[in-house]
Amino acid sequence: MLKMRRRGGYGSKFWQRFGFFRSPEKQRLADGAGRCLWIHAVSVGEVNVARKLIDQLLRLRPDQSIVLSVTTSTGYAVAVDKAPASLTAIYSPVDLIPVVRSVFRRVRPVQFILVEAEVWPNLVHFARRCGVPVRLVNARLSPRSERRYRRLRKLAAPVFGMLDAVMVQEPEDAARWTGIGAPPDRVRVTGSVKYDQSGTGQASPARMEEFREILKTCWSGVLPRVVLAASTHAGEEQALGEIWRRLKGEFPGVKLLIAPRHAERRAEVRAGLEAAGLAVALRSLPLPQGDAPPDVLVVDSTGELRHWQALAQVVIIGKSFLANGGQNPAEAIAAAVPVLTGPHMENFTPLMRLLAEAGGIRQVASLEQAAGALRDMLHHPDQAAAMAARGKAALDRHAGAAARTASLLLDFR
Known part of the structure; x- marks a missing residue:
């Protein structure tokens, strides 16, 4: 007692x-x-x-x-x-x-x-x-x-x-x-x-089209491929931004989206990304006309993550690099999107084991390894898509x- x-x-x-x-x-x-x-x-x-x-x-x-x-x-x-x-x-x-x-x-x-x-x-x-x-x-x-x-x-x-x-x-x-x-x-x-995941709902086609238009507005009418860092926590945004600063010249048709776990951190997230040398736009603000396209779009909104994940070519799972525990990758996996995580996925050990045994997820031991893994996944989209399909098949069994x-x-x- x-x-x-x-x-x-x-x-x-x-x-x-x-x-x-x-x-x-x-x-x-x-x-x-x-x-x-x-x-x-x-x-x-x-x-x-x-x-x-x-x-x-x-x-x-x-x-x-x-x-x-x-x-x-x-x-x-x-x-x-x-x-x-x-x-x-x-x-x-x-x-x-x-x-x-x-x-x-x-x-x-x-x-x-x-x-x-x-x-x-x-x-x-x-x-x-x-x-x-x-x-x-x-x-x-x-x-x-x-x-x-x-x-x-x-x-x-x-x-x-x-x-x-x-x-x-x-x-x-x-x-x-x-x-x-x-x-x-x-x-x-x-x-x-x-x-x-059968009861979690699917991404709405109408919302998906709305978000495609947002991306085109951000990037001068061109619909880019997207890397989404989902549900990030303090410190991860700047670290991932520094990685992206090194990679973005190699992939001009790919853009980075960051969806912080807590949208109210938007000012802190923006400052960290700008400190990494990146131009930043916020989902919550209109894009100023005539400005150069941003390097990163911060998704500082709630209730939209499922749709942004479904649009992504790669989803990076937040809270898995600098903070223990991780976030749930199941929604992205169920959408057949390739997923990359850091070492700290302790809160989802059984799920990570299931996906790893199926070859359906990519986990790295450090941020430096994440840079190499992301480069590899973007250079070899067919291999990344095959990994995502294996992960989805493992989930679909349930x-x-x-x-x-x-x-x-x-x-x-």
């Missing part, structure tokens, strides 16, 4: 973790009791998967009541952001029998759904005692975790044996789950909800995973 308190972020909802709810929360839970689906996710990554799944569940059954329990405060913030009216987000109960019993009796779900690899013994055990089916979705299991569970098989196998269904991301995951005690007839391969999983969950009842 002290550790949870110190971590902070729970605010007035801290006591939900011990089964205590305020009157409005009690009422919402009572309204869905006896007919709701209870989905349990831990933190931001699992909550994002849960929200994708919830969208599909509500598409198939718009009046379905859903409770989403979350462990971390950051995950809770994602859970409640633009949440549909039929979704009630709560903090997950600590895995102690009296607390679990209290919350289960209040929620009274018709299914208990766990996201990814989080199997909580008391939650699972009490659900089964109450006759509530327990299903694990988007399940994954690394070889290392499999070895650990095999060593603890006598303890782990009975818990996994209580799962009514295990929906896994890959065929290899199916073999691993059955190997640690999940009944083979309850394991199904549905693909990865996390990598499923297309429809959220809809498949949702359909199975509703069919089980």
